[in-house]
Amino acid sequence: QPSRGVRLGYIHATARRTTNAEIVALKVASNNDKMSQLINEVQFLLNLHHDGIVGAYGIYAVKTEDRKSLGMLLEHKKGGDLSSWIPTGGLPEPMVRGIAAQICDALVYLHGIPVVHRDIKPSNVLCERREDGSVKVVLADFGLASSVTDIENMSRRCGTGGFIAPEMFCRTWTEGFHKESITNITKIDAFSFGMLIY
Numbered sequence: 001q002p003s004r005g006v007r008l009g010y011i012h013a014t015a016r017r018t019t020n021a022e023i024v025a026l027k028v029a030s031n032n033d034k035m036s037q038l039i040n041e042v043q044f045l046l047n048l049h050h051d052g053i054v055g056a057y058g059i060y061a062v063k064t065e066d067r068k069s070l071g072m073l074l075e076h077k078k079g080g081d082l083s084s085w086i087p088t089g090g091l092p093e094p095m096v097r098g099i100a101a102q103i104c105d106a107l108v109y110l111h112g113i114p115v116v117h118r119d120i121k122p123s124n125v126l127c128e129r130r131e132d133g134s135v136k137v138v139l140a141d142f143g144l145a146s147s148v149t150d151i152e153n154m155s156r157r158c159g160t161g162g163f164i165a166p167e168m169f170c171r172t173w174t175e176g177f178h179k180e181s182i183t184n185i186t187k188i189d190a191f192s193f194g195m196l197i198y
Contacts, residue, residue, distance in 0.1 A: 018057070019055075019057050019075075021075070021076065023076045023078075024057060024073045024074060024075065024076050025073070025074040025075065025076045025077075026062075026071050026072070026073060026074075027071065027072045027074055028062055028064055028069050028070070028071045029069060029070050029071075030064060030067055030069040034143075035069070035070045037143030037144065038059065038070050038072055038143065039059065039070070040142070040143060040144075040145065041056070041072065041141070041142040041143045041145065042056050042058070042059045042072050044115065044142045044145045045072075045074075045142055046058075048109075048110075048115075048142075050105075050106055050109045050110075051138075052102050052103065052105050052106030052109070052137070052138055052139060053106050053109070053110075053138055053139050053140075054074055054075050054077070054126060054138045054139065054140040055074065055075040056072055056073065056074050056075075057073040057074065057075075058072070058073055059071070059072045059073075060072075060073070074140075075138070077126035077127060077128045077138065077140075078128055079126070079127040079128035079129060079135075080126070080127060081122060081123045081124070081125060081126055081127065081140075082099070082122040082123070082125040082126075082127055082137065082196075083121075083122035083123045085127055085135070086122065095135065096197065098134060098135060099125070099127075099135060099137050100193075100197055102136070102137045102138075103120075103125060103137060103139060103193060103196070104193070106138070106139045107120075107139075107186075107189055107190075107193065110139075110145075110189075111182075111186040111189070113147070114147070114148040114149075114182045114185075114186060115145055115146065115147055115148065116145065116146055116148060116154075116185065116186055116188060116189050117139065117142065117144070117145050117189050117192075118144040118145060118146060118158055118159055118188065118189070118192075119141060119143070119144045119145075119158070119159050119160055119163070119192070120139070120163060120189055120192035120193050120196055121160050121162075121163045121192065121195075121196055122196055123141075124139065124140050124141040125137050125138070125139060125140065125196070126138050126140045144158045144159065148182050148185050148186065151178050154177060154178070154185070155173075155174045155175075155177065155178075157169070157173065157174075159188075159192065162195060163191075163192040163195045163196065164188075164191075164192070165187065165188040165191035165192065166191070167187075167188065168188060
C-alpha cells in the first residue's frame, strides 16, 4: 500500500527482476547522499543471489511530497526486523543459534565474492515465521556495502555506532587497509556480527 503523497514513475534500466509477490516493500531516498546509497544498494542486490539476502526488483523515480526521489522495490518480510523480536531478557540460545547460522551463511557467500556489508546490526536483519514455526532471516540494507577491491569506497569509515569494528577508527585505516588480506578486511563484518549476537 503506497504511502500518501508517493507517486511511482519509471526509470529505464536493463537490470530488473520480476516478481509474482502480492506485496513488495518500497525504500525511498530523497537527499543526494541517501540516493547515492540507494543506487549502490540496488547495484549490489540485483547481482546477489542468496536465500539469506533480501531480494531487490529494481529502482524507480518517485515523487514524495512533490520532491524528486528514488525508490527501490524489495522483497517484503512481514515479520519486521530482528530488533523488534528481541525481548528485554534476550532470545533463547537455540533461537539465536538458528538465526546466527543463517546470517553466517549469507556472510560466507558475501565474503567469498568478496563483498563486505559494513552495517550489520539487528535492524538490518529482516525476519519472518516459517510454517514450522522457526524463524527465517535475511540480511538487508546494502547501502554501505562495498567490494573489498574498491579502494576509494573501502577507505570511507562508515557503519553504526556500537557495531563498527575498532580498526576502522584507526587513523591508518584510510591509507593502510588495502595492504591487508581479504580475510582481514572481511573481519569488519565479523566484529559487527559478534556485536549483533551479543
